Amino acid sequence: MDQGFNRRQFLLSTAGVAAGLALPASPLFAQSNRKIRIGLMLPYTGTYASLGNAITNGFKLAVEESGGKLGGMDIEYFTVDDESDPAKAPENANKLVKRDKVDVLIGTVHSGVALAMARVARETNTLLIVPNAGADEITGPLCAPNIFRTSFSSWQPSYAMGNVMAERKHKTVVTLSWKYAFGEQSVAGFKEAFEKAGGKVVKEMYLPFPNVEFQPYLTEIAALKPDAVFVFFSGGGAVKFVKDYATAGLRTSIPLYGPGFLTDGTLEAQGEAAEGLLTTLHYADNLDFPKSKSFKAAYFKAFKVQPDVFAVQGYDAAQLFGAGLAGVKGDVGKRAELIKAMESATIDSPRGAFTLSKAHNPVQDIYLRKVEGKENKLVSVAAKALADPARGCRM
Amino acid sequence: MPAAVKKRRNALLLILFVLALFPLFGSAYYNELLAKIMIMAIFAMSLDLLVGFTGLVSFGHAAFFGVAAYAVVLVSPKYDPGNLLVVLPAAIFSAAAVAFVVGLFVLRTKGIYFIMVTLAFAQMIYFVFHDSPLGGGSDGVFLNVKPELRIGETLLLDLGSPSQFYYLVLLFLVVAYVFLRVLLRSPLGHALAGIKSNEHRMLSLGFPVFLYKLAGFVAAGGLAGLAGFLSACQFGFVTPEILSWHQSGNVLLMVILGGMGTLNGAAIGAFAFVVLQEVFSSVTKHWQFLMGGMIVLVVMLLPGGLSSLPRRLRGLLIGGGTHG
Amino acid sequence: MDFSTFLIQLLNALQYGLLLFLVASGLTLVFGIMGIINLAHGSFYMMGAYMAFSLTSLTGNLLIAVVLGVALSALIGFLLEWGLFSRLYKRDHLDQVLLTYGLILMFEETRSLIVGDDVHGVPIPELLSASIQLSETLSYPVYRLFMSAVCIALAIGMYWLIRRTRLGMMIRAGSSNREMVQALGINIDLIYRLVFALGVTLAAFAGMLAAPVSSVYPGMGNQVLIICFVVVVIGGVGSVWGALVAALLIGLADTFGKVIIPDYAGLTVYILMAAVLLWRPEGIFRRI
């Protein structure tokens, strides 16, 4: 070698580079009296960005209401934008778990991403609270002591809807949904209840997610002439479907039903087309509980917008974790006691108080709501204290 | 050996050394990140074989990466570790086989049209996984247990172990690099260079250009498959998104960012891309704006990529006339 | 499927195909004439839809919104060509691809910063909000028919522009040989700028036209982008007529695919593409 670069310097510089790169991750902070590290892994860009923001707002509101603390502990947030991209999910979750060493993972909206998060949570034994994604597996086959959910399972609102539609004397139903787990599970939950009550699903139709060219299906529905239609859509797809359904003239001849996502956060865009639609969900805009009212007022004051179901779920995620922390006086090291405290908590939610099932999914009332004005107004309780069957959960 | 080659070799050895020592100092997260960067480097180098050395700008390279990743999951038993000696060849072979079939279609087109047709075909494969129950549809599919290498009863290699996985990735990075270097100096490599420079003349000189391009396409596809195999093993989760056009765009970007036609550049580009993504997303919620802005700036101001940066800076400091 | 249902599905297919043509025509024009692969084309579609939303809520009238939106998008197209694309003609196609890739990310985030991430609806104008009864249960919205009519009118307009006007002649000449046209004293830079602006405007206009039926939502541009590319690939290099034929074929494949083989509905379009490419590697039609 001709350059002035000897072996010793070489080794030193190499080690220096390696150490330099390694430094940011070294756990230099003390373990005692530290802040509780909360990892928010939610969509902040893309299709579900507004849901991610609502959940974050709800969570932070709950923290603010208890004096900026949870369970008496100071907290620190770490945020990752999951982009609703399942491909990046394991990596993003690891970012919070391994890099930021968070005490709890909060996330997310997209079921596929949430499933990947559940895997990471199981592998690394990290506490996970799911504030939206409804995939049945999370509190089914994938259930674990350290995995909680404050929202719903896909099965819950749909199962309740099955009974509602049977009670309303519909005999034949056509279902339409996006072809992905959330949609398929929703249809399955509906079908289970509806056929048990004597109805018949004459045709199940699926279109690829996130395709929104519904016209061929509407024509098909018109040709089949069922008593009613059950659909699962959300966000932009829900808006377009509801409008297309109305303009195709089907609204007056064949009633449309679905889980509440069909009309939640979308009413402004759907306008008149959604008027009178009946949907089922664990929340309604005009619930009469004191907590609902105080929550709505506080939320509006803080963020200048009306809260939606997603904000509620984020709010309850913070409440649930707070209950756990309170049970161990902030010592997250006492994992078993922390989990016990969370399991036995009764969450005073804006949706009405709920407890958790053995599989850590809310045991909650499912409401039948009707669209009036720009609100999903309560009609009746479609299912009282409905618990997900947690199929496949061995806990 | 010319000084430049020697210098490059020394630099590469230094980098190899750093990479080999890194896990001794790095935390679990940064080891994982670095392993990911190395996987992306293999992926980017495989694309560089097409873009930088053969002149085939493929906008569908993620398809081969993704097909291999799916192959890993589909070939592995559900609750037992797959055999590395079965899973790895299966992954690479399926990627190469798909590249072969796609190549038969797309290589009949040229230039700008080639870009579009590769994009369209990759999207078709994306929908095969997205819309059929084959690989779990749009929800993706999990690899429950990672593959291992076992001879008799002795466990030689367990990809579930992060450190063993890291060194396996490093090994494959070196193998991929050496493979490409050897390939490029072979008669085939020279013919590919000729095709890049003047395809028409290659034809009139009697080269069956189509077959050569197909060979390059399959080799690049297979190598992308190696990267896809490693990626599936790293995260244990495969979704259609890993073969979406965004992924194809990102890997193309890595090649450009680093400077195409240099191999080292592709690896540098992969490193820069992943690190930038880390940095930007930690700065703001709207980090994709920064990413987009960065891409636009690189394209407008740095046509030779990052690896041309030292040369440009030197040119700027020393001035055009004098010799450095 | 009985005959009347078949006819209605055929109508659905045509209507979808025509809208696809409208979105893709700008892409194929820019592609065929300027040799630019514009990945940001979907973003312009999104931009148009959001303009329809914002400007309608601002002015209260979709027509005014569309007029303003068209002017605005033409200006944006003009400025983009001047500021960015015109500097890249001497470079590889690859650079243009990447530039537009970067632009997608920037546009999407700009949209998020300005309008937010919510889903919005755009009301159908009063005049066109009626429906026509097709069968006892199904009626067809007049607005959809109106959209198809506009698409057909635009197709004819483009034919006239390209075949019958002086500008069209220069455009055709420019697409075959940039240097030659320049040598003839025609301001090719200006022509390119106009063509690009036209491409952007067509995409944005498609977005505005579709906004009342599709509503506006984040990521809507990415969804149309890929299908537009398939239209262009099937139709042939920069061929506007190819795009029309391809868009209609895709409309048919997609609509009947959904009805006949619902489990593989997402694939029918791509199977069509592979079949066409097997037959003609460079698409059905070549050149403008």
Add this chain to the structure above:
Amino acid sequence: MAELVLTAKGLSRRFGGLFANKDVSLDLHRGVLHAVLGPNGAGKSTLINLLSGDLPPTNGQILYRDQDISGWSPDKRSRAGIGRSYQRTNIFPAFTAFENCRLAAQSRAPRALRILSKAQGYADLAEAADRALEQAGLAERRDMVASTLSHGEQRQLEIAMVLATRPSVLLLDEPLAGMGSEESQAMVALLQKLSPDHAILLVEHDMDAVFAVADVITVMVAGQVLESGPPEQIRASIAVQEAYLGGGESDNE
């Protein structure tokens, strides 16, 4: 008569409504240098493109050693021994002269599957390349990058690359185009040197050169053969004088 190598029978090529070539027939024999003359647009380049396979004929037949090769691809024809050069220099600009020729030679011994071996390591290719450079008079320029060569040298390289493929037929499209007189003389000498061992088709504008080297001359006008024969016959032909030599002066460059 010398060995018949390549025959064109009634070749036609139509572009739209225009015939670029119409019913063209000619024979190429080993050891015979066959030149094609004609004004611009007479269809000479089209003829070469038809023979080399760059263009498919609309009608007609091409026979190579009694085999119908009309449907063969350009690379297959090249491998069979039909080499061509281009009117516009068509080389690998970033490679050295030697590498250009080595690559050309490689087309005869592709070894595409030996990806573990070094391309530079094959002595036979290097030999063939050096011999071709030597023949074309470019030995001194061996290691210069092709794009830095002078125009005339690039024309020579163009020929050298064809020679490196060891063809039996040479289709040369205006090898003298744009050359200085000294370079032209060297090229003419080269053609004379190559003539005995090859069947050569030479398309050329330079009359003096053509009459100096050609054994047979075919004159084309408007895509058709006007007359074909030995130089003396062509020089004496009244039809040729009227159609070409007389009127052609003005559009000669």
